[in-house]
Amino acid sequence: METGDPSAVAVRKVTITPKAIIHQKFGTNACYKVEEVQEPVQIDCPGLVIPQKGPCLYRCHLQLPEFSVVSESFKKKKDAEQSAAEMALEKLGIKPATDSPSVEDAWDGLIARVSHLFSDEFLPSLHPLGGHFRAALRRDGDLYGSIPVSVTAVCDAKISNLCRLINPKADSNLFMVISFIMRAAAKLTEFVVTSNGQLSIKRKNPYPTEIIESSTIEESVSPETILVEALHVPYSLEKTVQPVTLNMSSSGYYMDVIAQKLGLTEASKVLVSKNIGKGSSDTRFYFAAPEPFLLDLSSDHLHVKLHSEGSLNARASYICGQDIYGDAIMASVGYTWRSKDLFSEDMSLRLYYRMLIGKTPSGIYKLSREAILTAELPSVFSMKTNWRGCFPKEILSMFCRRHRLSEPVFSFLNVPSKEISESSRSLKKPKVIEPAEDEIKLSQSLRSESSFRCEVKIFSKSQDWLIHCSPKEIYKKQNDSVHNVSLKVLTWLNAYFTGIPLEKLNQWADALDIRFCTKNFLEVFVLCQPAPNVENGEIQGIFHVSKDTVAGSGVCTLSIEGRDCGVCPLSGSLLCISYSVFLIAEGENVNVHLESNDEFEFEMGNGTVIPQLETVVTQLSVGHSACFNINVPSQELVLGAAADSATTLYLLDSKICCLEYRITLLRITEPLEERMEQALFSPPLSNQRVEYAVKHVKESCANTLVDFGCGSGSLLSSLLGYTTSLEKIVGVDISLKGLSRAAKILHSKLGTKSDADVPCVGIKSAVLYDGSITDFDSRLFGFDIGTCLEVIEHMEEDQAYLFGDVVLSSFRPKILIVSTPNYEYNVILQASNINGQEEDPEEKTPSQAPKFRNHDHKFEWTREQFNRWASELATTNGYTVEFSGVGGSGDVEPGFASQIALFRRPLQSPDNVSLHEDAAECYKVIWEWHRE
Ligand SMILES: C[S@@+](CC[C@H](N)C(=O)[O-])C[C@H]1O[C@@H](n2cnc3c(N)ncnc32)[C@H](O)[C@@H]1O
Numbered sequence: 010m011e012t013g014d015p016s017a018v019a020v021r022k023v024t025i026t027p028k029a030i031i032h033q034k035f036g037t038n039a040c041y042k043v044e045e046v047q048e049p050v051q052i053d054c055p056g057l058v059i060p061q062k063g064p065c066l067y068r069c070h071l072q073l074p075e076f077s078v079v080s081e082s083f084k085k086k087k088d089a090e091q092s093a094a095e096m097a098l099e100k101l102g103i104k105p106a107t108d109s110p111s112v113e114d115a116w117d118g119l120i121a122r123v124s125h126l127f128s129d130e131f132l133p134s135l136h137p138l139g140g141h142f143r144a145a146l147r148r149d150g151d152l153y154g155s156i157p158v159s160v161t162a163v164c165d166a167k168i169s170n171l172c173r174l175i176n177p178k179a180d181s182n183l184f185m186v187i188s189f190i191m192r193a194a195a196k197l198t199e200f201v202v203t204s205n206g207q208l209s210i211k212r213k214n215p216y217p218t219e220i221i222e223s224s225t226i227e228e229s230v231s232p233e234t235i236l237v238e239a240l241h242v243p244y245s246l247e248k249t250v251q252p253v254t255l256n257m258s259s260s261g262y263y264m265d266v267i268a269q270k271l272g273l274t275e276a277s278k279v280l281v282s283k284n285i286g287k288g289s290s291d292t293r294f295y296f297a298a299p300e301p302f303l304l305d306l307s308s309d310h311l312h313v314k315l316h317s318e319g320s321l322n323a324r325a326s327y328i329c330g331q332d333i334y335g336d337a338i339m340a341s342v343g344y345t346w347r348s349k350d351l352f353s354e355d356m357s358l359r360l361y362y363r364m365l366i367g368k369t370p371s372g373i374y375k376l377s378r379e380a381i382l383t384a385e386l387p388s389v390f391s392m393k394t395n396w397r398g399c400f401p402k403e404i405l406s407m408f409c410r411r412h413r414l415s416e417p418v419f420s421f422l423n424v425p426s427k428e429i430s431e432s433s434r435s436l437k438k439p440k441v442i443e444p445a446e447d448e449i450k451l452s453q454s455l456r457s458e459s460s461f462r463c464e465v466k467i468f469s470k471s472q473d474w475l476i477h478c479s480p481k482e483i484y485k486k487q488n489d490s491v492h493n494v495s496l497k498v499l500t501w502l503n504a505y506f507t508g509i510p511l512e513k514l515n516q517w518a519d520a521l522d523i524r525f526c527t528k529n530f531l532e533v534f535v536l537c538q539p540a541p542n543v544e545n546g547e548i549q550g551i552f553h554v555s556k557d558t559v560a561g562s563g564v565c566t567l568s569i570e571g572r573d574c575g576v577c578p579l580s581g582s583l584l585c586i587s588y589s590v591f592l593i594a595e596g597e598n599v600n601v602h603l604e605s606n607d608e609f610e611f612e613m614g615n616g617t618v619i620p621q622l623e624t625v626v627t628q629l630s631v632g633h634s635a636c637f638n639i640n641v642p643s644q645e646l647v648l649g650a651a652a653d654s655a656t657t658l659y660l661l662d663s664k665i666c667c668l669e670y671r672i673t674l675l676r677i678t679e680p681l682e683e684r685m686e687q688a689l690f691s692p693p694l695s696n697q698r699v700e701y702a703v704k705h706v707k708e709s710c711a712n713t714l715v716d717f718g719c720g721s722g723s724l725l726s727s728l729l730g731y732t733t734s735l736e737k738i739v740g741v742d743i744s745l746k747g748l749s750r751a752a753k754i755l756h757s758k759l760g761t762k763s764d765a766d767v768p769c770v771g772i773k774s775a776v777l778y779d780g781s782i783t784d785f786d787s788r789l790f791g792f793d794i795g796t797c798l799e800v801i802e803h804m805e806e807d808q809a810y811l812f813g814d815v816v817l818s819s820f821r822p823k824i825l826i827v828s829t830p831n832y833e834y835n836v837i838l839q840a841s842n843i844n845g846q847e848e849d850p851e852e853k854t855p856s857q858a859p860k861f862r863n864h865d866h867k868f869e870w871t872r873e874q875f876n877r878w879a880s881e882l883a884t885t886n887g888y889t890v891e892f893s894g895v896g897g898s899g900d901v902e903p904g905f906a907s908q909i910a911l912f913r914r915p916l917q918s919p920d921n922v923s924l925h926e927d928a929a930e931c932y933k934v935i936w937e938w939h940r941e
């Protein structure tokens with residue numbers, strides 16, 4: 010425990026304390042002695058024989074050259090000391106200043122602090138700097154007892170605080186701090202010596218022997234030599250970061266060892282960065298003090314001058330957020346508050362690259378998932394329950410901390426309830442509603458019936474405005490609004506980190522409702538973009554963005570093993586895979602293991618994993634394994650993952666490499682809607698819709714069927730399991746992923762089985778088209794039956810109206826079946842437990858209208874809304890319509906779970922075929938099959 014520090018309270022209270030003033034006036038001539046006082050105990054238990062101890066109190070004797078004072082008794086030693094100092098000041102007729110400290114006060118505090126560090130009482134203390142003072146007494150010759158100023162500048166929070174009070178810029182300017190300390194030491198000529206051109210301070214008189222003895226200068230139990238792994242970070246970006254070993258002999262001073270590695274004679278020429286490690290670790294950059302700095306300690310323009318020297322170490326400066334010059338050593342070594350022994354930890358290339366990765370938004374996400382080569386920061390925040398890894402808000406906070414910015418400031422705009430009730434009446438998602446300016450009340454007191462709009466502002470440490478994101482979207486949950494706005498900012502920042510040009514950055518900002526102060530922003534993030542390398546036209550910088558990543562590589566080879574169970578993942582499903590990633594080199598027998606995960610969950614369709622992986626899993630069924638190769642991504646990602654950095658570096662530098670992914674699809678959890686339909690209905694609702702369609706196919710003896718919005722072909726493939734009169738089946742969709750799954754399933758059902766065991770023997774052809782069902786294609790005119798199951802609610806409402814018109818006026822099927830969710834039924838679904846799994850219990854607001862069943866639904870209609878749509882449509886186009894449904898009952902409130910409209914074209918109604926004779930064939934054939 011550190012005692013008797015006169016500047017300590019100065020910093021804490023911001024005003025100079027009585028003790029500090031005494032110290033300024035008398036220095037070491039002021040002598041404090043604290044004694045314990047035992048307070049008399051009040052016996053409130055007569056007859057008790059066990060001796061009673063009162064609380065321990067302290068009294069302080071302060072001896073000054075002319076007089077002495079004794080304080081009252083206090084519970085804390087330091088209060089006794091301050092009280093004694095105050096009494097002495099009173100005697101001297103000095104009034105301590107009570108207002109905030111002036112720069113002069115801070116200077117006085119700094120001088121007092123430096124003086125204290127070199128005092129007898131500091132030497133034995135358990136303070137990170139104490140170790141340096143003791144180790145300095147093991148240095149030889151002239152260096153005996155000499156302390157490098159740089160360590161005092163970074164290992165003592167009080168010095169940093171005082172320097173900041175003198176000049177706020179000292180916070181990020183190491184050189185300024187060092188020159189302040191040197192100037193303070195120069196004021197203590199009686200006590201310490203500073204030598205010209207040397208960044209070191211030494212005590213004038215030796216320590217008394219008893220102080221040295223009590224300080225245990227020799228470290229307790231340490232082996233002969235300690236080998237510490239560190240890294241050499243060259244300032245030239247052409248040279249790679251290399252591991253180095255520091256041999257810390259137990260009898261020397263570790264700063265001298267580092268000096269040698271930097272090619273310097275001794276420790277005082279070494280400068281030390283801020284701590285960049287996590288928590289208790291002490292990871293810092295060590296680098297040579299630049300020559301101009303040694304020559305001109307007092308210049309205020311030093312920083313600028315150093316900048317123009319051109320030896321800025323971009324990698325080291327980027328990682329620690331402080332300017333670092335020349336080659337640097339990155340090491341985790343130093344003294345702590347816990348022990349007198351030297352603390353050290355090995356640094357590895359992997360740790361270094363992880364630090365680099367951890368400075369970008371997507372990197373923070375990747376690290377939080379322990380999936381550097383596999384995960385990507387998702388593009389949307391769909392649902393809290395499906396999000397894996399750190400949440401956007403936390404990532405944003407972490408990002409700000411790592412770039413030494415202020416914490417992000419979130420504020421909520423309370424959306425008036427009028428807006429919400431209007432928006433829920435139309436049963437449309439309250440997506441973009443702009444409340445009138447005067448109706449917005451900035452409110453932190455949030456009512457449960459409120460909806461939330463959240464905005465965020467980001468400021469630098471010195472409160473310069475950097476980014477402001479104010480999306481218009483309204484959310485029912487406060488958390489959703491916070492995560493969404495955070496994700497927007499992260500997405501935008503990520504774009505900046507990948508090196509997009511400024512004009513694009515501006516466009517992105519507009520699209521994401523972001524405003525930013527270009528000047529302030531670039532000042533803070535100047536080192537964060539990969540700088541274009543003019544010589545060879547490649548992007549090169551702190552990030553080694555490889556050509557392949559820039560070009561956007563795809564999957565090179567793919568092989569799938571295992572039995573196809575026919576269920577492929579849909580967008581919105583939650584997948585669980587196991588995977589391993591290896592670095593493989595052309596013509597080499599070695600492959601380096603980079604990353605593995607036994608159970609890795611992610612949501613499909615949000616960009617939560619690298620695009621190649623998402624492409625591959627869409628082709629897999631549960632139980633399937635796949636192996637595919639991709640081009641090597643940026644080096645820092647590979648090295649951040651690799652445990653064996655040496656082999657990895659060797660292969661990356663000398664061979665043509667690629668990454669090999671081996672994955673197995675373990676589980677698929679369908680989106681909420683699918684899960685509810687399966688769990689709450691027997692047979693599952695989707696099967697009931699298929700059976701409804703089959704019944705009408707059979708009844709109408711249809712030969713031709715078109716499924717509008719066929720998705721992954723569940724209806725078409727199910728139809729193959731029934732004996733019907735169908736000869737031609739066609740599917741149309743705009744989703745290529747869905748269509749390719751449909752093709753795969755139809756192909757396996759139609760192509761492989763022998764006629765004997767297939768009921769669908771009558772089917773002569775099957776075709777899948779890529780196209781929008783709101784566009785007419787004459788090849789699908791006049792079919793016997795058209796189906797459109799659970800599709801219209803995935804379109805905007807006006808598009809659903811358009812589809813209705815096009816299908817009945819142009820396609821003109823004899824029968825059309827349209828199904829869509831019955832919104833009124835949601836109360837029943839959402840009262841079920843299934844829904845509970847998705848909800849955050851504390852966020853539930855029962856008074857609100859039920860949610861839609863699926864986050865991709867653009868609307869959900871009540872029975873009345875659906876009836877109105879279908880009836881008007883039928884009348885306009887000369888069809889009849891009848892209403893029905895599946896799930897629940899039509900006669901009991903609230904009706905069917907899935908409502909169905911069945912349109913029939915009366916027999917006498919003309920086909921209108923002539924109208925479409927020359928109509929375009931705008932759909933694209935994706936797959937077709939014809940019976941030979
Ligand atoms: C919920 S899925 C239903 C799939 C299928 N009908 C079923 O019942 O399994 C909705 C489908 O509608 C498709 N879709 C949405 N808008 C469309 C459009 N304008 N044209 C064609 N398909 C569309 C989507 O791509 C998606 O495959």
Ligand SMILES: [Mg+2]
Pocket residue numbers: 682799800802803863866
């Ligand atoms: Mg749907």
